Amino acid sequence: MDPRSLITEDQEDPLAVPEFLPTAPYRGTRDFLPPEMSVRTQVFGTLYEVLERYGFQRYDGPVLESAEIYEAKSGQEIADQQLYTLTDRGGRRLALRPEMTPSVARMIAGNAGSLQFPVRWYSHPNCHRYERPQRGRVREHWQINADIFGSESANCEIEIFELIHDMLRALGATEDMFVVRANDRTLLSSALTDLVGVTDEQLSPVFSLVDRWEKQDREKLAETAAEIGLTTKQFDRLTEVLGAGTALLDELPEAVKENSHLVRVLSSGSADLVRFDPLIVRGLAYYTSTVFEVFDTSPENNRALFGGGRYSDLAGLFTAQQIPGIGFGMGDVTLIDFLQTHGLAPAPRAEVDVVVIPVTEDLEDAARTVATKLRRAGLRTSVPLEPRKLGKELGRADKAGARAVVIVGQEDWEHGNVTVRSLATRDQQQVGVDAAAGAVADLLTP
Amino acid sequence: MDPRSLITEDQEDPLAVPEFLPTAPYRGTRDFLPPEMSVRTQVFGTLYEVLERYGFQRYDGPVLESAEIYEAKSGQEIADQQLYTLTDRGGRRLALRPEMTPSVARMIAGNAGSLQFPVRWYSHPNCHRYERPQRGRVREHWQINADIFGSESANCEIEIFELIHDMLRALGATEDMFVVRANDRTLLSSALTDLVGVTDEQLSPVFSLVDRWEKQDREKLAETAAEIGLTTKQFDRLTEVLGAGTALLDELPEAVKENSHLVRVLSSGSADLVRFDPLIVRGLAYYTSTVFEVFDTSPENNRALFGGGRYSDLAGLFTAQQIPGIGFGMGDVTLIDFLQTHGLAPAPRAEVDVVVIPVTEDLEDAARTVATKLRRAGLRTSVPLEPRKLGKELGRADKAGARAVVIVGQEDWEHGNVTVRSLATRDQQQVGVDAAAGAVADLLTP
Structure with missing residues (x-):
């Protein structure tokens, strides 16, 4: 018999301890005590400086946004699974922003009349995604967003790539520690249709397949290819195409290359900043041509650090005016992992002098x-x-x-x-x- | 007859316009376009510097917290009316933090074993309150929180008052533009019981009455005093006591004054930093002795800019260890109003040099x-x-x-x-x- 069952409600339970609330933060979110905060502010303070040396101007927006701006744009997965939503007393459905792009699209659209395009904007918001916490994934993270809006010039691509190199170098990274792998979705489409014989209907699932190329084993990829309707020969050709690197460009039609920003970058004085890589796709639906991912080259941390791309019509949800944009989002978790991997994380600052x-x-x-x-x-x-x-x-x-x-x-x-x-x-x-x-x-x- | 009623569903409506989502931010929240953001970052950047010159260290915490930490501590009004809440798929009730104190109390309690008390901490979180938007009140604001934890010395009060003066001076304010009005709840309690004859049961409603003293007309105050059970004579005496300023101190018992931090401040070399004012109470329940509010002296903006106080047991929800704290919260809206009133708001920075x-x-x-x-x-x-x-x-x-x-x-x-x-x-x-x-x-x- 449990001895505690003898204690009646009126008696003081000798085994009782005062009940305290837990001191851990909500799962997947983080407290930043002064030492961690000092690292964060040093790293991001350095990045703000580099951004401002390029003429990027900081903006900010609310954590709470109308839920519909994500449901329309961010893709089904985010809207259904990863969004924190609530309803206010006026019945408005709100969400904690999972990313900054829809917010900045809203701001750009609402202020398009008074802006001198192109504009260079950056922000550093906290974004919320309701994911299972795991390495490099948290439910609240701090993300630098840097974008150029309102220009269709390949100079934007060049500047974004220059900026990325300068940001990482300002944190102490050398060129051998990272690589910017870039692709152009229009080039990839052409390669898939013209060289592999993928049909228009197959394009979207084949893009998804390419997106998983480095994450799944060959058997699984072949299986998926077969499900999509590719022959074994096509699958082999796809394998060749995706592994061709820069050589693939020689096989593509001139008319397609002519319009590619990435091809212009590769023929400019800034060609060394990126490596053309047909494997880079990026899952998010709104990129329309250039896409890129920055990879850590260390075998210990062999993963994408961050990425971005170009969208031809950023603000279509909010305005009939077609406003292109190109930019990237850089989260604090993977960035600080990268710095730690290479011994580049700054020491916390002393409290006082x-x-x-x-x-x-x-x-x-x-x-x-x-x-x-x-x-x-x-x-x-x-x-x-x-x-x-x-x-x-x-x-x-x-x-x-x-x-x-x-x-x-x-x-x-x-x-x-x-x-x-x-x-x-x-x-x-x-x-x-x-x-x-x-x-x-x-x-x-x- | 409405001509549009002739249009059947199959016909294209010539009056239809594509439907776009609104570009305004959610009510009560704000977009910070680059010019406003530049003002905000300049103002708060200056304040971070001053805080760090005093040895205050920055920390940060999550926007999402367990809802119960507010329901227990913030007072009924905030919990019932002003909290944005949601429930996650695990059934956890969460809230968007309406203020930072419960979060920092949680962090201090959770890390008390490894901290070298007293500690000076500051943060600059965005906080959410579900209020009716009006001048100086928004639903999301950015608030500097500066606190000293773990010391019962009156030196904390002196340092906090010095800090406030230095912060405002660093923004260009001169001493004539603001005044720090301070009180000690233990002194006020003594004045009310010993000089006005308020009973223990009447203390809490009389504190509320004092809190409204400058906001309501005299008739309304007298009416409330009568409802509480004060006689006309007591009400007149209360009026005298509250208007006495520093002279009130002469009437209070030595034993009460001996233990008052504020009295120690007033006899130190830093006495000029504050004005003793029996009218300052501050609504929030957790302050236990010193309370203060910083007022704009301009007749155009005659209002409290921000305030704070001391709590003898900060982290009682989370730990049995009694940890005192003293600090203040300074919101961006009233602060920037103050600067604009006095022509001190910085100009937005140029985009580039x-x-x-x-x-x-x-x-x-x-x-x-x-x-x-x-x-x-x-x-x-x-x-x-x-x-x-x-x-x-x-x-x-x-x-x-x-x-x-x-x-x-x-x-x-x-x-x-x-x-x-x-x-x-x-x-x-x-x-x-x-x-x-x-x-x-x-x-x-x-």
């Missing part, structure tokens, strides 16, 4: 006065909030990553002086109060 | 080479994406806010030169390609 320590509680006001001077000189400076022995405070300053302390002692202070001490060398010197900031700065710049 | 213009399409690769050099020198640089006449391109560069252009001409380029031109003075000079960045930088720094 310097701590100002009053020797007694009476000197707390004095310590604050000194701290104010240091902060005005741009130094990240803290003062202890609670009285502690000097030795203990030095240990805490060291733990916080400070490289210097300023000690405010009674007699010194009466003479207008303080002691500046290096936590690395333990060297210390007495200086006038107004010289403290300079002395600390000298310690920080070796 | 400089545009590199190829005179012919053949020179596009050359222009990109020059642009790369300028970007490496830190200049925000764009190149045209589509071919246009030079005059037209100069006009577009001017509109984009560029102050200089670099013109790449055929003959110049062959000799390794480009032309650097000021858009303000129209002066131009021919320089070697590698000298272009320096020449442009000279034009930008007057």
Whole structure:
């Protein structure tokens, strides 16, 4: 018999513990404590700078959007399975944005009259997808979106590829660590119809097959090809075509190549930025010509980091005006995995540069006065909030990553002086109060 | 007879227009186009810097939280009326965070073992409240949260007040533009019971009455006081007490004042940072002693900008460990209203510093080479994406806010030169390609 069953409701249960709510975040979402947040802000701060050096301007939009903008555009899988939806008291069906493209399409359409096209825009929203959490997949992630809207020029492709290289290089990556694999859906269509003999009806399922080419084994692919209606000979030819790389271009009709942005990129001074690869398709339905994916070249992390492409009619849901766009989305999870794989993730920043320590509680006001001077000189400076022995405070300053302390002692202070001490060398010197900031700065710049 | 009724379903309706989805954001939420986003990022970027100069470390958490953490803590009004909730397929009841405090309490509780208390943390989340949209109230806003956790020292109050002054000054505000009005709920309780004769049962409704003191007319207040059970004499005494300002402190018992952080602040070297004001209560239930609100002093915008306070047991929902906290939340809407009222809102940043213009399409690769050099020198640089006449391109560069252009001409380029031109003075000079960045930088720094 369970001894607890003897306890009646009126008695205090001696085994009861107060019930606390769980401290873990909702499954698939993440808390960013200061060390992780410091990595995130350093990495993305660097990327913002690169984007702005290209003239990309940041925008933002709401987390909540009308659900219908995803149901119409994002493909069935996302709308049915991956959308967090709710209904407000006015009966409006809302969704937490799973991606930024429909939102930016809405904004571009609504403001098309006042924009000087082409425009370069970027954003860094948090997006929600209701997926089973697994490596590289979370339910809320932070994604850089960078797009050029309103131009049909191949210069857009070149600029986007340049930008990607510069963004990754700014994070410390070298060219051997990643590769931009690019394709043009119109080239692939031509290859499939003209070289493999795929019919118009078969095109869409064959695109899906190509999309899975590197993920499934050969037997499974052959099986699917047969289901679509391809002969064994066609399947072999498809295999050849997809493996041909740049050589495939020689086999394609001039008329098709002439109109391809990607072919123009490959004949420009920026050809080295991408590798033509017939295998790149990208699942999402709205890309119409150029598509690309950036891959980690490390065998340890051999996967797509992010990708994007061109859509000829971005805002068709919202306006009759045809506005093309090309861009990419870059999520924080895969990006930081990439940096960690290559030893490029920045260390979390120290909490402060310097701590100002009053020797007694009476000197707390004095310590604050000194701290104010240091902060005005741009130094990240803290003062202890609670009285502690000097030795203990030095240990805490060291733990916080400070490289210097300023000690405010009674007699010194009466003479207008303080002691500046290096936590690395333990060297210390007495200086006038107004010289403290300079002395600390000298310690920080070796 | 309506002529359209003649049209049968099979005929094409000549009056039909294609149906487009609306381009406005969901009611009460906002799109931030680049000009507004530039203001937001400049303002908050400045605030991040000030916070970090005090040793505050940024953190972040998920938009989606378990709904129960708000239902338990945020007060009935928010939970019932103002929460956006949804249920996931696992039956978990979730909410879009309406504020950050419950999230940060969860994080602090979950990581208390590894933190070196006290900690200074800040965040800048988007929070959702389902309110009727009105001036200064939106359904999604961006709020700075700054808190010190784990210290019961009055030094926390002093630092928070110093920080607030420095944050507003960093945005260009002078001391006459705002005032920090502060109270201590324990002082107010003592004044109400000891001086006005309020009973313990009456305390809570009288606090609510004080909270409405400046918002309702005197008749309405007197009526409510009578309903609570205060006599006319008590109501008059209450009026005296609430209007007494600092003089009220002289009337309060020493034992009460001794334990008040606010009284310690008022006797420190930082007393000038706040004005003691018995009228400040703050509605939210979890504040336990110090409470404060920052007011705009402009008669045009005479309202609370933001506020905060101290809670003696922040994380009680999540842990038995008693962790005190003091901090504030600062929303973007009222803050930017304040800056606009005082003419302090920053201008949106120009899109770029400089545009590199190829005179012919053949020179596009050359222009990109020059642009790369300028970007490496830190200049925000764009190149045209589509071919246009030079005059037209100069006009577009001017509109984009560029102050200089670099013109790449055929003959110049062959000799390794480009032309650097000021858009303000129209002066131009021919320089070697590698000298272009320096020449442009000279034009930008007057």
